[in-house]
Amino acid sequence: MDTIITIQGDTWDTIARRAYGDERAAQALMEARENIRLLDYQIFPGGVHVAAPALPEETQQDSGLPEWRR
Template sequence: MASTYRTIQGDTWDIIAKKVYGEERHLDYLMEHNFPLLDYFIFPAGIELQTPDLPNRQPDDLPEWRKG
């Protein structure tokens, strides 16, 4: 389910990823879905970002060290 996030002054991609997805490492996924906003490094207040759900990872998609 896709939803949105409205920025507050000073938000950055990694801060938003942490707030929305729980980990900064998902900032690339967030950026992929908000391509027109890539010129922002530090956001002003009130910008609406698309925050689609992370894709479900299958066990075969995991690196060897994360399997079983």
């Protein structure tokens, strides 16, 4: 499991983009057990450690998009 250290002004989707390359993975970040204590944040201060667990297989595949859009 990776850990992302926030930069002031980060949001869940910007953290997901940095961790996974896709802001649509923000839900997976928020559902991670290690991040439950962080759910009150909408905009993060700098220096907060956010756990970035491996994505479930169904989250990694986007069958509705062509290869070049993934």
